[in-house]
Amino acid sequence: MKIPARTAVGFLLAAGLTLTACSTSSSGPDANAPSDGSVGGTLTVVYDSTFKTALEPVVEAFEQKYPGTTVDVNYIGGDVENLMLTQIQAGTAPDVFLTFPGSGETMTIESLASQGYLLDLSDSPWVADIPQALQEDMEYQGRTYAYPGTLQGLGGVYNKTRLQELGLEIPRTWTDVLELCESAKDAGAYAYAQALNDPSGPQMLYFALTGTLLYGPNPDFATQLQEGQTTIPDSPWRVAFEKYAEMNDAGCFGEGVLGRSAAQSYNEVAAGAALALVSVGANLAPIQEAAPDSEFTVAALPATDNPDDTYFTALPGYTLSVNAEAKNPTAAEAFLDLLAEPEHINQYAEGFASVPAIPNDSFTPPATLEEFNEAVAEGRTAQLASWPNPSVNDVAQQGVQALLLGDDTVDGVLEEMQEAYES
Missing domain, CATH: 3.40.190.10 (Periplasmic binding protein-like II)
Structure with a gap:
């Protein structure tokens, strides 16, 4: 029996603001992955321009960790959901892109995974640490297709x-x-x-x-x-x-x-x-x-x-997924793995006025989020x-x-x- 999953209303709440500004980078060349399966080449990403400052430090850290690798981010504004869906259906989606947790709408994890658009990330090192309350929202048929990002x-x-x-x-x-x-x-x-x-x-x-x-x-x-x-x-x-x-x-x-x-x-x-x-x-x-x-x-x-x-x-905000047809899947998975490291997810969370969805001991919340962070750590949260x-x-x-x-x-x-x- 299929249990009704959360609709994308969760994300709409997470955004909290009407997305109007549009600040888009050039699309860049096609991603070229090294033939030996190492991390390199060009990694393409589409991201919401409203939260550009949250992602930029992660991009910089990734390029420093993997010299010679270029992360080409297309920051988009406006109706992020429909813009991304158009790219996915047209076969022009990047290696890494934003998704919404749960199901019920076009850009949710279950909807996209059920159509074969998302790469299975179940073997990623951070999957075992996803809190039980969030696991269903990251999965389709028991497999994980997204990194949960942050909670607010x-x-x-x-x-x-x-x-x-x-x-x-x-x-x-x-x-x-x-x-x-x-x-x-x-x-x-x-x-x-x-x-x-x-x-x-x-x-x-x-x-x-x-x-x-x-x-x-x-x-x-x-x-x-x-x-x-x-x-x-x-x-x-x-x-x-x-x-x-x-x-x-x-x-x-x-x-x-x-x-x-x-x-x-x-x-x-x-x-x-x-x-x-x-x-x-x-x-x-x-x-x-x-x-x-x-x-x-x-x-x-x-x-x-x-x-x-x-x-x-x-509630979780944006989740991040990898295109099932990614031109550089190795770099894409490595990018999410780096984001999941405490140093980077903690900084990323600050850009969303949120806390990491996967808790870690090194996260120090700002005073505004101390009560919420404590509730997350104690399991006193509700979806x-x-x-x-x-x-x-x-x-x-x-x-x-x-x-x-x-x-x-x-x-x-x-x-x-x-x-x-x-x-």
Whole structure:
């Protein structure tokens, strides 16, 4: 029986930002691998220009380790998924390229591996170290086809400077969350700048809540749902939507939440008008840029009154795969092996405001990621919802808006999600 795998929504969250800039290098000559099977020649790579600074040190280290080898990186912007898919289908894809974890969309590992587009990496030295919770997302039919890269947390991005000014603290229980909302209002601010007018905005809060309420304590929920042992309306998804509505009724989201864009939410937190934003860690960057003199951090969002219950929702970002028709497969595999070395993956993780997906003892997280890194090390992380089709999450996001407008009920939203699941 096939268990529904995570859709590419995980990556869309990981990116966190709309990819618009395009900074592309020349395509370079065809890769030529040495005839003796050694690492050399030209290695071609396609990568997202948004995260160019994360990859550049790895490229430099690889060329230093293998003198005479050239890494030709094509940094692309815009719709990375469709641009890459076009190259793959046209047979012009490079040796190494970005993929998305899991399945359900065109550029996911399972989708590409099932069509024979990816090289089997199961014998790579880092495969045995992939955390169990991530293994399924890197595999197709029990074989590994991608290096997992980094993990980032989905929780509260807090303006610590503003909290300290108001004498407030990051909440550690659900009661604390509601009290923070009340205290923020008393101070002329509001607690959480959710961007419900952004395409990915409504999902952020329920993914954070269900990490603690469902997917952390019960990682087998997707299997149970598929086998008919439960339904979405009978699951803790109900509690998550009830808490979403409770936060809205408590004024946690401030005025105009249904019309708020992502950019507006960043600016509100940066300015201290809002104290936090429940989102992915990547969104810390634009907030910090807008308020360089303020201190921020990322913390798990509690959903119960027992701090020991709290899980930090964690999600992989881009994964890296090797073209099954790579012109220089030896160099391609060596490139991923080098990236997996602690020195290089640690530096790479910094470029994503993330932590290495495969933990190592030499990684020292920045202060903003200390709590998340600790949760990863302790196994207190939860993954995203696992749906057989993306329409379930689409219905959930639309349901948030309808619920807060008073146009639907929790029961109604859950039943609509179940119908989408079964369709």
